[in-house]
Amino acid sequence: MWTKNKIPDLSGKIVIVTGANTGLGFETALALYEKGVHVILACRDLHKAQQAIAKINEHKGTGIVEAARLNLESLKQINEFSEVFIQKYRQLHVLINNAGVAMPPASKTSEGYELQFGVNFLGHFALTGLLYPLLLTTPDSRIVTVSSNGYQGALIDFDNLRSEKDYNPIREYRQSKLANLIFSIELNRRIKAKDQKILSIAAQPGANKTALTRHLSEEEIAIGKERLGEFMEPWQGALSLLYAAVSDESVGGSMYEPENSGLRGYPTLANIQENAMDEAVAKRLWHFAEQATGIHFPGS
Numbered sequence: 001m002w003t004k005n006k007i008p009d010l011s012g013k014i015v016i017v018t019g020a021n022t023g024l025g026f027e028t029a030l031a032l033y034e035k036g037v038h039v040i041l042a043c044r045d046l047h048k049a050q051q052a053i054a055k056i057n058e059h060k061g062t063g064i065v066e067a068a069r070l071n072l073e074s075l076k077q078i079n080e081f082s083e084v085f086i087q088k089y090r091q092l093h094v095l096i097n098n099a100g101v102a103m104p105p106a107s108k109t110s111e112g113y114e115l116q117f118g119v120n121f122l123g124h125f126a127l128t129g130l131l132y133p134l135l136l137t138t139p140d141s142r143i144v145t146v147s148s149n150g151y152q153g154a155l156i157d158f159d160n161l162r163s164e165k166d167y168n169p170i171r172e173y174r175q176s177k178l179a180n181l182i183f184s185i186e187l188n189r190r191i192k193a194k195d196q197k198i199l200s201i202a203a204q205p206g207a208n209k210t211a212l213t214r215h216l217s218e219e220e221i222a223i224g225k226e227r228l229g230e231f232m233e234p235w236q237g238a239l240s241l242l243y244a245a246v247s248d249e250s251v252g253g254s255m256y257e258p259e260n261s262g263l264r265g266y267p268t269l270a271n272i273q274e275n276a277m278d279e280a281v282a283k284r285l286w287h288f289a290e291q292a293t294g295i296h297f298p299g300s
């Protein structure tokens with residue numbers, strides 16, 4: 001059983017956690033702070049981020065915690081965040097692509113992509129690409145991308161990424177989380193092909209009590225609970241993210257998830273389904289993301 005007690009002292013490490021003001025991102029940032037990490041909470045609402053910092057500082061820890069504004073809906077914002085970050089910190093040991101939006105009313109990003117695909121996938125693609133030069137020059141760096149058990153059975157509909165067809169909130173959420181996983185695996189392939197030293201690892205946290213369900217009605221939440229069973233406290237779901245981020249045993253190209261059907265329990269290696277392993281889809285998605293964001297990973 002892997003718990004946060006297994007995390008070694010990580011003093012001197014710099015880690016970005018996107019969407020760290022609440023839920024799984026908050027618990028991940030807190031655990032890293034406790035072990036000496038300099039954690040940057042990359043959040044779209046700086047007031048919420050400051051409140052999270054105040055809560056983290058109530059805990060015993062040897063780290064440093066700071067906030068920076070990052071709205072993954074907007075390429076302009078992602079560019080600004082990355083530029084300032086690179087200037088200020090000069091190193092990045094772990095980037096944790098955690099922020100996410102689930103099942104909102106039909107809406108689009110500033111660039112016209114379906115919101116969940118845009119924020120959860122394209123936003124993190126752009127962020128990772130912009131920070132990539134820093135990750136390349138930081139020894140033992142990692143990129144952790146957060147997917148979901150819901151990727152299973154999903155597919156990337158290349159003809160509907162701007163919501164050209166009807167809007168189905170859950171289908172689009174699952175598509176975005178499949179895109180996260182395909183990205184993580186494809187990035188690892190590209191890293192290996194170039195003999196680069198970064199690890200790209202996915203994590204999925206299982207079923208957790210967080211604000212992710214904020215766009216759902218009480219009735220829809222009750223149906224979800226009936227289907228998925230009891231939800232965990234977010235500190236426990238965060239363990240899969242933490243395992244991917246810091247364990248010596250986590251491997252590039254893999255995904256870590258809770259041990260009981262990927263829904264509850266302590267982190268274990270996931271058995272990734274074929275829909276996330278298709279290299280032709282991965283290449284097409286990568287190309288699409290490059291065109292959509294204008295961002296090309298150096299050396300990939």
Ligand SMILES: NC(=O)c1ccc[n+]([C@@H]2O[C@H](COP(=O)([O-])OP(=O)(O)OC[C@H]3O[C@@H](n4cnc5c(N)ncnc54)[C@H](OP(=O)(O)O)[C@@H]3O)[C@@H](O)[C@H]2O)c1
Pocket residue numbers: 018019020021022023024025043044045048070071072073097098099100101102119146147148149177204205206207208209210211212213
């Ligand atoms: N909870 C689960 O059971 C579960 C299961 C599978 C996967 N996941 C994944 O786990 C990750 C974290 O989710 P969570 O459960 O912790 O949800 P959460 O409590 O709702 O937290 C989501 C975070 O993402 C941020 N966010 C949303 N839109 C953003 C944007 N445009 N730009 C920047 N940040 C944005 C939110 O900021 P605001 O607070 O300002 O909105 C919040 O900080 C997500 O990727 C989710 O898909 C969660």
